[in-house]
Amino acid sequence: MDKKGEKIRVGIIYSAESILFLLAATLLGMGFREIGFTETNVVLLYILAVFITASLTRGYLWGILSSVAATLTFNYFFTKPYHSLQFYDAGYMVTFAVMTVVALVTSALTSREKENAKKALERERQTQALYLLTSHLTEAKELSDAAETAVSVISDLLDCRAACLCYDETGEPEKTFLQRTEEGKLVRRRLENGKEVKKRLENLRDPFYVGEEFYDWPVYGGEGILGVVRIPGERAEAFEETQKIFLHSMLECVALAMDRILAVRKQVRSRQQIQQERYRGNLLRAISHDLRTPLSGIMGTSEMIMDMSKKEDPRFDLAEGIHKDAIWLHSLVENILSLTRLQEGRMVIKKQPEAVEEIVGGAIAQMAGRSPGREIQVEVPEEVLMVPMDARLIMQVLINLLDNAVKHTPPEAEIKITVKKDLAGEKAVFCVADRGEGIAPEDLPNIFQTFYTSRIKPVDAQKGIGLGLTICESIVSQHGGRMEAGNRTDGPGAEFQFTLPLTDTCPVDKETEETDGTIS
The missing domain is CATH 3.30.565.10 (Histidine kinase-like ATPase, C-terminal domain)
Structure with a gap:
């Protein structure tokens, strides 16, 4: 059913309720008149009818209409001449005015309390929803887990088939995104034009982007966009401002969870790199220490051979080559030791x-x-x-x-x-x-x-x-x-x-x- 049809149906229901309560007040008033009760008691019956109507309907309109209708009905049935909107006694003017004002105030107060109660219930529901979302996101270990939780919770709370697209560690959108189906299942859909999606979100000036199929809400992290929550267009178009604010709060929870997951991932990688560097440094240092002693012996022996040989002797050239290579290796060993010292502080x-x-x-x-x-x-x-x-x-x-x-x-x-x-x-x-x-x-x-x-x-x-x-x-x-x-x-x-x-x-x-x- 479209919005117009829904409004007509609600209007018919509220009209029927208002007429029913006014009719009940009229019948009871006639009974009071037969018993001999004063008109003041009948006025109270109509005020009660206005109060009940305001309690069961939404907004101020039906309470105001019911107040005016109650005053006219009282005048029609209970003031002389009966069954006419005219009256002979000028004092009835004060009665009508007081009755109308009391009915309007009663209707307004009732409607306001209803709105306050409704907002309180809505805030309570949103608080519980955010707690539920946060508790589930706390257990997420990977970005895909956070995406599944976000899709499920947002779909349930906003009554839509929400979807979530994650960005990889290079800042590029993934090839597929997760969406909730009508049957409540989570499926993977292929992303078309990922580069275009990234470009339009980077240049986004509004809280969300209106696409052909989805309204896209970016999930911003500490270092840029971490993902995108996608709401089908026909449902997102009907969102009220409070629902958009609520969705924004949920997106912040999702962003915090994704930032935490990425931070943990970076910490693990950093720890692994530090451990690898430590192993590499220990290995290089051990090898360098083991090479020092034989290199010193080679250098010394080659120098002795050079001193004991003449330059035209072939053994001199061999010893000289050995000596140069040993010097180069010794310098390399010292450089490796110096590097490990520098890297380890x-x-x-x-x-x-x-x-x-x-x-x-x-x-x-x-x-x-x-x-x-x-x-x-x-x-x-x-x-x-x-x-x-x-x-x-x-x-x-x-x-x-x-x-x-x-x-x-x-x-x-x-x-x-x-x-x-x-x-x-x-x-x-x-x-x-x-x-x-x-x-x-x-x-x-x-x-x-x-x-x-x-x-x-x-x-x-x-x-x-x-x-x-x-x-x-x-x-x-x-x-x-x-x-x-x-x-x-x-x-x-x-x-x-x-x-x-x-x-x-x-x-x-x-x-x-x-x-x-x-x-x-």
């Missing part, structure tokens, strides 16, 4: 004012043992430049940068270290430049990432697994400085630049450190 920064010339000289001296015959140009200020730093760690940064420059620069080409103050005189600027092939533009954004190596050069072109620059960037960052990489503007080659504050503004709160040796 066990790298101690012991800052003391150090002369820049000494740190640069120590790094070049170590590189001379690794790459004899390689010339490195140095430019430092004429005055002694003292910088608060951990000398051992900053020397490791310079060694890693120089080692990287040696790998990518031809033997006859230039490698240069420059140290100077910045324009503000607040930082020391270190720069290591080479004349290699430079850094590919696609490598620049990722060059300081762990285990990242160039995608341009062949895998076996140079030895390295992408740890040196990561460690350098971490050490400089813990000193309160900043590291950058780029290509030279005066010709081919790359340059790595980092800064260190000239005043100790980066307090160190690390307390423990492994005592398994220094980084070399």
Whole structure:
């Protein structure tokens, strides 16, 4: 039945009730008159009829109409001349006025109490419904469970075939959505034009979107839209404002439940990642410790063979190759140990004012043992430049940068270290430049990432697994400085630049450190 037909049916029922009560009051009034009761008692009968009519009908209209009809009926049957709306006694005018006012006030008060009672019952029902929804959502472990609960409860409370569409972890709508059928079952329906649904909801200015089949209410979470509650259009169109407010309250409960589920899921993943990182760090540290001792023996033995052999002896070349590879492996082991310390927060920064010339000289001296015959140009200020730093760690940064420059620069080409103050005189600027092939533009954004190596050069072109620059960037960052990489503007080659504050503004709160040796 449509709305118009429903209104007509209700109007007929209310009209019949009003006429019935007025007829009963009239018949009783006639009986009172025969017995000899005064007209005041008859007036009370009509007021009672108005009261009962207002109690059984909705709104103020029927109470007002019943009040006017009661006054006219009393005048017609109980004032002279009878069966006429005229009256001879002027005092009846006061009686009619008082009767009408009393009837109207009684009707209004009754209707108001009915409305208040109805609103109270509605609020109680909504409160119970929200409690039911919240209690069921608390038990949900997955987004699909929350969607099933939301569809079932909303469908029951709003008398509709509600549906729910969830978004995945990437913020995209799922391929299907859940809907309640007429038989009360939950079915999966395929979503058409998911991208269009997402776009129109992202640009939504109103509380809901009016579609061809559904009215879509977005479920907003802390990081955006988590899902969509869909109400069939013919039912949503008939919603009253109170029902829309009630639906909004239920959507907030659903959003809180979905946010909780996603937060738990992220927490579990984070815990798993932390555990995996711990296992990986322990494995790398164990392997590195086990490799240290044999590598030291190999390095020492190869040096002895080189000292005992002449350069034209084939054994000298073999021993030299073994020695270089052992040095590279030893450096790799130290880098792995340094990485695990940095990631686990066990790298101690012991800052003391150090002369820049000494740190640069120590790094070049170590590189001379690794790459004899390689010339490195140095430019430092004429005055002694003292910088608060951990000398051992900053020397490791310079060694890693120089080692990287040696790998990518031809033997006859230039490698240069420059140290100077910045324009503000607040930082020391270190720069290591080479004349290699430079850094590919696609490598620049990722060059300081762990285990990242160039995608341009062949895998076996140079030895390295992408740890040196990561460690350098971490050490400089813990000193309160900043590291950058780029290509030279005066010709081919790359340059790595980092800064260190000239005043100790980066307090160190690390307390423990492994005592398994220094980084070399």
